[in-house]
Amino acid sequence: MKLSDNIKNTLLGPLSKNNPVAVQVLGICSALAVTVELKPAIVMGLSVTIIVALANVVISLLRNTIPSNIRIIVQLVVVAALVTIVSEALKAFAYDISVQLSVYIGLIITNCILMGRLEAFAMGNKPGASLLDGIGNGVGYAIILVIVAFFRELFGAGTLFGFRVIPKWCYEHGYVNNGLMVMPAMAMILVACVIWAHRSIDKDLQEK
Amino acid sequence: MAENEQKKGFNKNSNVYIIIYTIVIVAIVALLLSITSGVLKERQDKNIELDKKKQILSSMPAINLVGADASALYDQTIQQYCLLNEDGTLGETIDFNYELKEGDLPIYVANIEGETKYIIPLNGAGLWGAIWGYIALNEDKNTVYGVYFSHAGETPGLGAKIADKKFQTQFEGKHVMNEGIFASIAVMKKGQTAEGQDQVDAISGGTITSKGVETMLKDCLSQYSNFFNQGVAPAEEPVEEAVVEEEETINEEETL
Numbered sequence: 001m002k003l004s005d006n007i008k009n010t011l012l013g014p015l016s017k018n019n020p021v022a023v024q025v026l027g028i029c030s031a032l033a034v035t036v037e038l039k040p041a042i043v044m045g046l047s048v049t050i051i052v053a054l055a056n057v058v059i060s061l062l063r064n065t066i067p068s069n070i071r072i073i074v075q076l077v078v079v080a081a082l083v084t085i086v087s088e089a090l091k092a093f094a095y096d097i098s099v100q101l102s103v104y105i106g107l108i109i110t111n112c113i114l115m116g117r118l119e120a121f122a123m124g125n126k127p128g129a130s131l132l133d134g135i136g137n138g139v140g141y142a143i144i145l146v147i148v149a150f151f152r153e154l155f156g157a158g159t160l161f162g163f164r165v166i167p168k169w170c171y172e173h174g175y176v177n178n179g180l181m182v183m184p185a186m187a188m189i190l191v192a193c194v195i196w197a198h199r200s201i202d203k204d205l206q207e208k
Numbered sequence: 209m210a211e212n213e214q215k216k217g218f219n220k221n222s223n224v225y226i227i228i229y230t231i232v233i234v235a236i237v238a239l240l241l242s243i244t245s246g247v248l249k250e251r252q253d254k255n256i257e258l259d260k261k262k263q264i265l266s267s268m269p270a271i272n273l274v275g276a277d278a279s280a281l282y283d284q285t286i287q288q289y290c291l292l293n294e295d296g297t298l299g300e301t302i303d304f305n306y307e308l309k310e311g312d313l314p315i316y317v318a319n320i321e322g323e324t325k326y327i328i329p330l331n332g333a334g335l336w337g338a339i340w341g342y343i344a345l346n347e348d349k350n351t352v353y354g355v356y357f358s359h360a361g362e363t364p365g366l367g368a369k370i371a372d373k374k375f376q377t378q379f380e381g382k383h384v385m386n387e388g389i390f391a392s393i394a395v396m397k398k399g400q401t402a403e404g405q406d407q408v409d410a411i412s413g414g415t416i417t418s419k420g421v422e423t424m425l426k427d428c429l430s431q432y433s434n435f436f437n438q439g440v441a442p443a444e445e446p447v448e449e450a451v452v453e454e455e456e457t458i459n460e461e462e463t464l
Contacts, residue, residue, distance in 0.1 A: 034364075036364045036365040037365055040364060065220075065229070066220075066229075067221070067225060067226045068221075069221070069226060070229070081241060084241055088244050088248050089244070091248070091252045091255065092248035095256075095259055156365060182363075182365050182366060
């Protein structure tokens with residue numbers, strides 16, 4: 001019973017109570033970069049989930065052998081290698097998707113959530129738990145990305161997934177797309193709004 | 209267990225252990241990466257080749273690539289891939305993967321429902337990186353049959369829209385020549401008009417990428433002006449004058 005509670009916490013904690021973006025405020029840089037439209041946001045979320053999970057497992061397997069002086073470098077090497085392999089594999093087996101992602105895949109290396117999870121969790125836990133932790137955090141990150149991208153694409157371009165949502169007659173009656181939405185600053189404001197809403201729902205998160 | 213722990217603790221802090229560890233990790237990673245790259249290279253090259261064929265075919269609106277075998281369709285449609293001679297006539301046929309040298313003017317000759325189309329590859333720069341594309345011309349070597357643009361990393365929702373059909377279909381039916389001389393096609397903000405050349409609407413919010421498309425068209429196509437001249441009455445002398453004139457007007461616009 002206790003074990004399954006642990007599993008639940010590791011997997012589901014990062015979705016809300018311990019969300020990497022909304023609570024720990026990590027990975028903000030990429031939340032600005034890839035949330036202008038929904039599609040790249042979702043693919044980015046998926047890729048990060050896969051890579052965090054794999055990197056967590058690898059580091060967790062190596063955790064007893066890594067010299068503490070160079071642990072960050074070792075983590076970085078593992079992440080960089082995984083990202084390169086995933087990007088090469090995409091080029092070979094799903095070329096269209098890899099073209100669409102272009103720079104975003106490379107950006108994963110710089111995502112603070114990865115280093116954060118490796119350092120905070122994988123270095124001290126078994127591979128199984130690390131896998132769940134990686135999946136949980138990746139999905140937690142993806143959720144925030146999707147929420148932000150939803151509002152940015154809807155109000156910035158009037159579309160969702162590239163399909164027009166706000167009907168033509170709105171524009172004919174003077175509705176204008178909000179140009180601020182496509183600027184990076186708006187992503188920051190939206191993330192702040194998400195954090196605000198999150199904290200007013202979940203009272204535990206409020207600082208006294 | 210105790211011995212093991214002690215050994216680990218001792219070893220992990222020593223320089224020798226760290227150096228050996230680093231070397232081993234780096235060697236493993238390097239090996240893994242080179243194996244991955246070696247194993248996947250062939251597939252990747254094939255994908256890149258196929259993608260290029262798809263892009264070339266995408267410049268022709270009559271071709272529907274959805275669900276089609278792009279490679280077979282390419283073989284069927286593209287009759288010839290060759291370099292242009294200096295006087296603008298079609299020169300020697302080259303292989304699909306031929307490495308172009310400086311000054312080479314490659315051109316694809318396609319046949320769609322009995323009509324000849326000429327496809328010219330384009331390369332330029334957008335806001336963040338490279339942009340490229342293909343422009344298909346009708347048999348008159350003047351009227352645009354269709355275009356295809358793509359980009360390495362323009363801003364999604366803004367400059368990246370050059371890859372959208374909505375932007376690209378505007379080019380259909382435009383002319384690269386104006387009164388017998390090469391004029392290219394202008395990409396203008398809504399409401400502005402370009403004099404002496406055909407124009408399309410720029411992408412709002414994507415000004416630099418739009419200008420990049422315009423520059424790319426002008427720079428790449430101007431090298432082919434001898435080829436375009438064959439379509440209409442030859443007019444060698446006015447060509448140079450026209451180019452100069454055009455540059456002047458552009459400078460004026462900038463100073464304004």
